[in-house]
Amino acid sequence: MYAQLNIERIIEANPQVVYLITHGNPEDVKKGFMEEMKKNPAWNNIDAVKNNHIEILPPHLFSTNPGTNIIDAIEYMANSLKATENK
DSSP states (O other), X not given: OOOOOOHHHHHHHOOSOEEEOOSSOHHHHHHHHHHHHHHSHHHHTSHHHHTTOXXXXXXXXXXXXXXXXXXXXXXXXXXXXXXXXTO
């Protein structure tokens, strides 16, 4: 189950990174989301968008229950967050 997102709460939280799960081509999806986010004034002020910290999560780890890959999924997130901190 995935949580419903509320744009007002996202803006209030001002995330440093936005993670997306997609079933399509990751680069096309990221490009489309970035274009939409940059057009929307609400998203323009979020640090993740300003700093281009939009990440597509690997579908084999995140689009379904990772099950036995849970450790790989957690390590992926930890490494991704560390990389973002260092940018």
